[in-house]
Amino acid sequence: MILIVGGGKSSEIAAEEVIRQGAVPLRLVLPEETFSFLPDVETVKGRLLSFTGVQGNFQAEIEIDREVKKFNVGAAVIAVDETPKVSDTDCITLSSILENNYLKCSGTIVILLDAKKPSRASHIVAVEKAIEIKDNNPDCRIYIITPEVRTFGLDELEYCKAQKKGIIFIRAEDIKHSSGKMKVTDSPSGKVLDITPDLVITDEEQEVKNAALWAKAFSINLYEDGHFRLGNVSRGPVTSMRNGVFLCGTASRALLPREMDTSARAAATRAVTASQTPLMLNSAEVDEEKCASCMTCVRVCLFHAPSINEKGKSEICRDLCQSCGLCVNLCPASAISFKGVSRIELRNAVDDVLRCLHE
Amino acid sequence: MYEVGIIGGGAAGLAAALELSRRRVSSVVIDSDKHIGGLSRDLCCKANPVCQRCDACSPVDIRREVRKSPFVTLISSSDVIDASGGPGAYTLSLQSSSGISEIEVKSVIVAIGSPTFDAARDARYRYSDCADVLTSRDLETMMISGNISVPSTGKTPQSLAVIQCVGSRDAKHGAPYCSKVCCKYSLKLVKRVRKELPEIEVTFFYRDWRPSDREYDKLAEYGKEKGVHVVRSRPAEVIIGSRPLVRYATVEDEVREDPFDIVVLAVGLQPPQNSQKLASSLGMECNQYGFFIKKGEGAYAAGCCTGPKDIRESVEEGIAAAGKAAAFLEGLQ
């Protein structure tokens, strides 16, 4: 069984890919979140209380309407997507008019793309919507105002098509928009353009809801702007900082629809492979009488493995420890050691290496 | 007899092979080049000095793991000239220096990648006539060798120009699409060069700043640094003088010609050659530019041959294709 977190598009693709690869997905969504229905995927609305265990056999404790259930899963995929931030602008937002494809407007339409944290696909979505409006109302004038036109890869052809249809693109930074009048200074040339738009469409700032909640449950870290921190490049493409937990979806990286599809399928594949190959890392052990409870290990471990137990001594959680040995080195009382790895072994290793060098 | 035949040993192909070997599925990787690795083979690490997540090292790690895996057989310097059969039983005919041979495989992953645009085809930048006009790949090999010098004089360069969108967003040269990766790649390469030569003056000619991750204002920020100039314009041409002169129109519509020690052309990604023939023989389709379309069972495509993308996305696509192939093979039993 593979635990898939999130209610958006990425989790759909990931779930479908997991089924295709012969495993059973369990999709988890927070109670207050909306999610798209998938026929043969068991979707559960609940709160993840704890996620213990190692890759290949995790135990997830989920509270589903006040009743705690335990699930045994092989791997987890966090496929949470960004959602538009509810903002109180009076203009129409891009996401709200996506479904309405018979928009009637004959005047001038301005699409403003200058949100602080936009989604990566907002520009191509805006261009495609502009073409569609232009087709439905041939005599309307459409301006798209944005500092940069970000239509990546093959979307560039849509951008050319839009220009051929007479949609005007203005690269502008400062846009004064007050009571129906708009003053736009074209940043390259500095010329000022006055527009009286009949309809203003803006793109929204994206945010990741409940990122901290998921990060705490899975004990993985976040970036400051609230996105999930990816594993370093040396850990592989869709990994997080914890073995067996994989990241895809726009909550970790900015993705176009096609990229989102690839990343979700890759994460699903890695998860299915990971659940079949359990990982047995020997975790560090703390010798309780030697421990001076000085919290050094708790502070230096970036994987949140050590913690001070009720006896006031340090204890290292077997599931989170990735046996990197940093705490073994830094513990002032040398209370932490591995099965078979301690200060003396390290010292002897140095001696042997140098002895055979001198032969 | 192998379970999966992977055509092309680049980042995507090897990632697929590695993922399959993790699932104990045997695969054969056929690469036309003498050395396995494809486009991402000789990329230098862009740390300045902190890792810029350019992903150049992940193909290297994957290649090393693949070499150790017993499930993968590597066949280099041999081309797949023809393929036949259907899902579950394909035969690939290989042509190598020792003649033609046949290989039976149950499933195929096409990962032939896509070559970079040959800068000589765009005569305006005089790539073939002037030694100091380099493509980003030439600069890359110079970085790997460790000494950056002006090709014609051998001295260390004082000024560098980077021209974006060479061979992409350019209908005349058959590449009207945007190659998506050169923006991110050029900025990281320039930062790495400036770590090596802190005093170098860099001018960045770009049309639209299209970053990879959420680095929307990174170029503007970098433009504020001393010695970095960011110009939104597409240079008209390069004039050969004692030093190459870049002729371009500035934002205030005034034409200028600035001399640079080195001019770097950020070359885009071209569609894979004769992909139509290989596609039809495997029952796959290509779009109007020659990029593979991912559809159907048995034969899958991954990497740059399905469209320009960066290393991370190619590796992800390779893993996804491997997953699909493995699922397909399980379906066969």
Added chain:
Amino acid sequence: MIIAERKPISEIISIIGNNKKILIAGCRSCASVCMAGGDREVATLSEALGLYSDLNSLGWEISEISKERQCEKEWAREIAEEASSADVILSLGCGVGVQFIQEVSGIPVFPGLNTSNMGGPEEQGIYLEKCGGCGDCTLHLTGGICPIARCSKSMLNGPCGGSQNGKCEINPDTQCAWDAIYQNLKRLNCLEMLSEIIPPKNWIPSRSGGPRKIIRKEMVLSEDEKKIKEGLE
């Protein structure tokens, strides 16, 4: 906790002089919490001194031991017994530890650390003085920040004229205690506490009142109990 810092190695070397057999004694409470005298530091110091002795062919023999605390007679005695064959004991405990071991040890005991103050970690690796041990705590008057330990002039009615944007005049990265007191009391909105004048302090309970001995009467064994105990020993 007691904060201490290891002496520079060159100073330790000059302290050891021409003794040959050295026992390095570590301590696993305050000294190891402030990363100065725990097992790890004992190992590092013994390697460093070993390297020095090999470099100058002095032929030192260095052995190591480390106890839960050095400031207990029982553990101090164990360290002293362990050092039967040594010429000198180099203690990496705080000043208290050195003196406890010296009381029961037949051979000289040298300090390896410079014991500094009572305080705690500001963050991993940065330790800050917090308490001056004046024996008569008035933290309730100064918003929970002790001016005696943390103001360079130990003023009780500060700040002096030299406090500039929160920093002490003598050192720009020392926080002005009184500025912090003012901000703290402002936050707890009891600024009126600052209008009363704190009268001159009674320094008798502090160090200047002579070395202090604190007695918990109900814990001291009576004479005959001690006799019974020692008698049995």
Added chain:
Amino acid sequence: MNDCSILIICCEKMKETVERASLENSAVLALPCLGRIDEAVILRAFRKGADAVIVAGCVEGNCKYNSGNYQARRCVNEVRDILEEIGISGERLEILNLSPNQAVDLVNLFENMKEVVLRLGHPDILGAER
């Protein structure tokens, strides 16, 4: 004087890069992560006759365990101070942030580390097997 011995301490990921560089007269101590070495390990190496020690780790920001190379850098700086106090020149110890395809940096550093050892000579350690 070609018998100078240089110890290279590297992490698991860099092991192959270091071995591939096949530097003669050098020993390689590979550890799962550079975060494991502490001052005693490097001092021990000098004590056992190493003329120079190179600590080779991943590029900062790309360590599999995130803090291995930062900790190694702090440890190397600390050991350099101790060596100076003891009388061994700090130039004999160097930390290098490598990436898998940059073996050329390691070879360059190894070369000028050899020059350093030639210039400074052996630290004539009594206890070291020579």
Added chain:
Amino acid sequence: MSHLKDVLESGKFAVTAEISPPKSASCETIRKKAAMLKDCVDAVNLTDNQTAIVRISSFASSLACLQEGVEPILQMTCRDRNRIAMQSDVLGASAFGIHNVMCLSGDHQSFGNQKEAKNVYDVDSIQQLMIFNKMRLEGQVWGGDELKEKPELFLGAAANPFADPFEFRVQRLAKKIAAGADFIQTQAVFDIERFREFMSSVCDRGLDKKVHILAGVMPLKSYNMAEHMKNNVSGITLPDGMISRMKSAADPKEEGLAICNETIEEIKKIKGVHGVHIMAISWESVVPRIIEDADLRD
């Protein structure tokens, strides 16, 4: 008793100056400087090992000054004396006719030429005022023992309107007054705006009725003195305009005096200021001229 006290209580605009005692065993220079200031200032401060640099003691300098017929103001810092030494010195001073005593916390020893000295700081400047106030009013030393003869003291203290936290400075001044301060000499005024703000909140609380405030003024001699003042002397804020004036001035000394004169004119206009304290360190000769220019002598 104290001439300064009479001047201030008569409501006249008092003028005091400052002499820094020399680093030598002879007080010839003090006598010379005192003679210079003889009839143009009401009293003269004798600093007590300023910036923790060892000089002839304030007590001896005050005596020499008194002998020259100029009223001294004895300065006493809390850095070097515990409460026993303070109280006995004040008794001695009063016995010899030195009645003006200024209580200061004193500069930390790390500023001076005895950096490794152990400081005392048994009491701080406010507690010092309390002790001396108890001595002069109740004739008792701190702790209650009776004195045969009460000392006559006119107690002064310092105030720095330019130090932080700015809004607490007036409240601290109020504490000094409650502890027994009769007159206050402020830090050198350069930022007139901030001083005006300080004085207005002083008057709001009616403190100007309870104490005589003398505004400190310091003539600048050169541009690098101005830079030094701004960067290395704690508690002094120098507006940039003034520094650039000094930098571009043809004759920096004249420019310094001009600035000093302007400042005094401004200070005279501020309500609640009862006098000026001229701190012409090692430039005492210019004090008469300053008094002339600002016609402080009526």
